[in-house]
Amino acid sequence: MSNNKTQSGTRNLVRIFDTTLRDGEQSPGCSMNPQEKLEVAKRLEKLGVDVMEAGFPASSPGDLESVKAIAGIIKDSTVAGLCRSLEKDIDTAREALAHAVNPRVHIFLATSPIHMEYKLKMTRDQVLEQAVSAVKYAKKFCSDIEFSAEDAFRSDPDFVCKVFGAAIAAGASTVNFPDTVGYAMPVEFGERIRYIKEHTPGMENAWLSVHCHNDLGLAVANSLAAIQNGATQAECTVNGIGERAGNASLEEIVMSLRVRTDVFNSDSRIDTTQIYTASRLVSQVTGVKVQPNKAIVGENAFAHEAGIHQHGVLANRATYEIMTPQSVGISQNQMVLGKHSGRHAFEERLKDLGFTVDAETLETIFAQFKDLADKKKVVSDRDIEALAMGFSSVVPETWRLDHWAVNTGSALGASGVIRLTHKDGQFYKVIALGDGPIDSIFKAINQIIGKEPDLDLYEIGAITGGSTSQGETMVKISLDGRHWNGRGVSTDVIESSIKAYLAAINAMEWELSAAFSQ
Numbered sequence: 378m379s380n381n382k383t384q385s386g387t388r389n390l391v392r393i394f395d396t397t398l399r400d401g402e403q404s405p406g407c408s409m410n411p412q413e414k415l416e417v418a419k420r421l422e423k424l425g426v427d428v429m430e431a432g433f434p435a436s437s438p439g440d441l442e443s444v445k446a447i448a449g450i451i452k453d454s455t456v457a458g459l460c461r462s463l464e465k466d467i468d469t470a471r472e473a474l475a476h477a478v479n480p481r482v483h484i485f486l487a488t489s490p491i492h493m494e495y496k497l498k499m500t501r502d503q504v505l506e507q508a509v510s511a512v513k514y515a516k517k518f519c520s521d522i523e524f525s526a527e528d529a530f531r532s533d534p535d536f537v538c539k540v541f542g543a544a545i546a547a548g549a550s551t552v553n554f555p556d557t558v559g560y561a562m563p564v565e566f567g568e569r570i571r572y573i574k575e576h577t578p579g580m581e582n583a584w585l586s587v588h589c590h591n592d593l594g595l596a597v598a599n600s601l602a603a604i605q606n607g608a609t610q611a612e613c614t615v616n617g618i619g620e621r622a623g624n625a626s627l628e629e630i631v632m633s634l635r636v637r638t639d640v641f642n643s644d645s646r647i648d649t650t651q652i653y654t655a656s657r658l659v660s661q662v663t664g665v666k667v668q669p670n671k672a673i674v675g676e677n678a679f680a681h682e683a684g685i686h687q688h689g690v691l692a693n694r695a696t697y698e699i700m701t702p703q704s705v706g707i708s709q710n711q712m713v714l715g716k717h718s719g720r721h722a723f724e725e726r727l728k729d730l731g732f733t734v735d736a737e738t739l740e741t742i743f744a745q746f747k748d749l750a751d752k753k754k755v756v757s758d759r760d761i762e763a764l765a766m767g768f769s770s771v772v773p774e775t776w777r778l779d780h781w782a783v784n785t786g787s788a789l790g791a792s793g794v795i796r797l798t799h800k801d802g803q804f805y806k807v808i809a810l811g812d813g814p815i816d817s818i819f820k821a822i823n824q825i826i827g828k829e830p831d832l833d834l835y836e837i838g839a840i841t842g843g844s845t846s847q848g849e850t851m852v853k854i855s856l857d858g859r860h861w862n863g864r865g866v867s868t869d870v871i872e873s874s875i876k877a878y879l880a881a882i883n884a885m886e887w888e889l890s891a892a893f894s895q
Contacts, residue, residue, distance in 0.1 A: 389643040391634060392427040392610040393627065394586060397659060398447070399430040399459055400624055401614035404665075408860050410884050411443045412772050413662040418447045420658050421454065421615075424651040426627075428455040428481060428610075434473035435466040441473050448477035455521065457481035462511035471518050481521040484511050485553075488537055489528035501536060508540050509547045516548035525553035525588065530561045534572055542578035551584040551610060552577070556599055559592025559622065567602030574607040586610035589625045591617060596625035601633055604643055615659040616667055616674065628652045628673040628705070636700050653706035654730065661766050664834065664851045664862035673705055708758055716750035723761075730758060732765040749847070752868055759840045760847055763866040775800050775886040776826065776879055783814040783871060793817030795875070797825055815874050822875075826882060830854040830861075837870055850877035854885065861885045 398414055398421075401407060409417065414431070421429045431447040432440040448456045456477045460466035462484050474480035486497075486508050493499050499507070508524060515522050524544040526537050541552040554573055556566060570587065574580055587603040587610070589596040600611045617626030631647045638644065656674040660667050669676045679702045694701070702708070708729055714722065723743055727734065734742065742764050749764070750756050777798045785791035791814045796806040805825045811817030815835070823829045834853035839846040848870040852863045861884040865876025 388638060388641075390609070391604055391643045391645050392584065392586075393425075393631065393645050393647055394428040394430065394457075394588075394610050394612040395421050395424075395426040395614065395627060396430040396588075396612055396624065397421065397614040397618065397627075398443075399432050400612075400620065401616075401618040401659075402432075402663075403620050404618050404623065404663075407618050407663040407665055408862075409662050410772065410861065410888055411439065411446060414443045415446055415450065417615075417659060417662060418451055420651070420655045422451050423648070424655050425646050425648045426454050427646060428457050430457040430459060430483060430612075432473075433459040435460060435463075435469040441469060444470075444473035445476070448474050448480065452478050455479040455481050457483045457523065459483045459485065460511075460515070462486040462507050464511075464514055467511065467515045470515075474519070479521070480519055481523060481551075482515040482519045483523045483525065483553075484508075484515060484549075485525035485527050486511070487527035488532040488540055490533075491531065492528050505540055505543060509543050512544050512547040512549050520550075522549045523551040523553055523586065524549040525555055525586075527555060528557040529554045530556040530566065530569065531558070534569060535576070538573060538577045541573065541580070541583075545577070545579040545583045549583060551586050552580075553586035553588055553610075553612065554603075554608075555588035555612075556590060556596075557588075559590035559596060561589070561595070561599050563595060563598040563602040566599040567606040570603040570608050571606040584609045586612055588612035590619065591622040591624060594622070596623070597629045597633070600625045600630055601641070604634070604641060615655050616665070616671070618659065618663065618665060626672070628656065632673050632700060632705065635704075649704055650706040654732075657762065657766070661864055662862065664853050664864065666836070666838075666851065679707060714746075714750070714756045714761070715753075716747065718750070718756075726758070726761055727765055730762055730765065732762075734765070749868070753846075757840075763840050763847055763849060766864070766866075772880075772884050772887050773800065775883050775890075776822075778872075778875055778879060779804060781818060781872070781875055783817060785814045785817075791817045793821050795821045795825070797822070797879075814871055818871065818875055819878055822878060822882065826886070828856060828885075830856040830882075830885060833860070835874075837874065840866070848873040850874045852877045852881050854878075854881045856885060859885075859888070861888070 402409055431444040434441045434444045444458050458470035458473050460470045470482050512522055512524055526540055529537050574585055585608050587600055587608045589599040611630050613625040613627040613630055615627050617623040631645050634641050634644050653674055667674055720743055745764050779796040779798050781795045783793045792810050794808045795818055798804055807821040807824045809817050809821035811820045833855050836851045838849055840849050847866050847868050850865045850873040854861055861881045863877040863881025865873040867873040
């Protein structure tokens, strides 16, 4: 299927299979609650991914429910559920994908000698038989089946060709060749893909996919080498998140294809102007910041500090920019917003930044914008984005901040007082001592809620420059092996810390109460 064309009819189509919600979410510290997964899924649909892997339904009841929920709302992208080559996993995926407009069952089974001997404890013949059996079983209720040969690169190429050929004959419409441990070099990976394409029986009747990990920092390079050699689907994640060193980065693959059509003669259906907002959302809900020098979406990706670079960019941006910021959804502050700006201009800027909100939410964000504008002469896009993202979470507020105060000094230690409003309308006020203002406030909150989660991560940074900048705080908490993230924004760093901690607490309370009710 490598001769499928894009809408222009001049370039080969590469399908983008996004696994942010599955492989990305498995990354340590990147867990999302069900409502956050829904928000990310909607953003991925807007981005235009061909397939989104919503989860591994058989791995947990929570994953099953998340895949069900995503399958029920996504209309324009295929929704996939991952399964081992087991009938019980496939049955669970069938339940999870029952209401999907375009469902896909994604089956995997390892084919490398080390995996077959030590993990599966199966012979080659047994692996082949189980792969075929699983595909045939899934095909009974789903027409779109993908089969992945786990650790394919470290497998015997001829054995992979044999398994792929049998899977295609059994009904697989996509076969996936993963570099599961990120071991391959681009040249040899490209050559391997060409070999698989040329020696797999029935390959002309299926899409050839690649799934590359980044253990040696080559996931994107390997994916692109595969595309040059005939791969027609690339599996990737937003911001490159994933297990260990991560997965191939969606934004880097997509923009490489878009910018270097002379090299690849391939393109995707991705709306690249949605890349930046997708990146920011994933960063927000996972609590994992994007490194400043990250390609495409990093803070420095379009920044120029060296004098010679600045001179060149002022003369002609193409001297140092091979793509425009606008092409990936980063605006250039063409409209300056401040305290005299009106509601209409503010709403239009929100839309430009990728946010669509209801009338009530707009009024609330606009009021916060006005308050911020009184403190800052100019409100940047990052400031507006930070305000809007505070309303993107749909986790109910069990606890809401009413007021707070701290007293601290080098000789006094610190004491914090906080008053919270519970969802039932009652107020709770506590004073606590701590090792610094943040510690005292967090201890006071813990006393109110009656729980003491571990604080696994606390990060604070400025959204923009200057003493009037908003502070953005990220926290991660855990309790009994479960993890939750929170984010808070305020011109006061203590208040942003309180908001972030309460966001994580509310996510914890909501998830624990939901689990208890079941």
